[in-house]
Amino acid sequence: MKLVDGMMLYHGSYTPVQTIDLTKCAAGKDFGRGFYLTADKLQAKNFIKTSLLKAKGLKQISENQNYGYVTCYKYHASAEYTPIYEFEEANKEWLRFISINRRQRLAKHLAAMLPKEIFESEIIIGKIANDKTNPVITAYLNELYGAYEDESAAKMAISLLLPHRLKEQYCFLSQRAVDCLEVIEVKKYEY
Secondary structure (H helix, E strand, O other), rough: OOOOOOOEEEEEEEEOOOOOOHHHHHOOOOOOOOOEEEEEEHHHHHHHHHHHHHHHOOOOOOOOOOOOEEEEEEEOOOOOOOOOOEOOOOOOHHHHHHHHHHHHHHHHHHHHOOHHHHHHHEEEEEEEOOOHHHHHHHHHOOOOOOOOOOOOHHHHHHHHHHHEEEEEEEEOHHHHOOOOHHHHEEEEEEE
C-alpha cells in the first residue's frame, strides 16, 4: 500500500480532472477534504457511476450524461518533505479518524485518542469504508455497539464498514501534495 515514486494512481469521475482544485473537493469524506485516488484502475472506473449519480443529484450535469472518465496520474515524490500517514489496516485508529471526518460534532472528542501525526499529514493512505458509512459511524459514536473505547465496539463497526471489499485510497490534502501528481492519461467510459 506504500506510496512510491513513479506509482500510477487513478481517479474516476463524471469529468476529467487534469487540474486538481482542492477547493472543489467535498468535506465529510473518510480522510477529510482532499483529492482521492486509488492504485486500482478498475475501482476508479467503478466509482464513475457513483460520481455520475452525485453530479446529477446536484444538477452539475445533465440527467442524460451516461459517461465518465478515469484520469491516470503518476506520483512524483517531492524533494521537499511531505508528511504521509498510512493506516496499515482498518483498525480502531482508522475508525476513529474516519468518524472525526464524517461526523465532526459527534466525534470531536476522539481526536485526543489519535497520534498527532495524522492531523499533520498532507497525504493519507488507508482502506475505504463502504457507502453505508455514516449510519454505522453514528451508531458507533452513540455507543450502540458498546462504549467507543471498547475494542469490541470498534470491531463491530469496522466489520459493518466492509473495508476488505475495496482497495486502498490515497487522499491528497494539500497543494504541495497535489503538485506531486502528473496527469498521464484521461480515458472516457460509457455507461
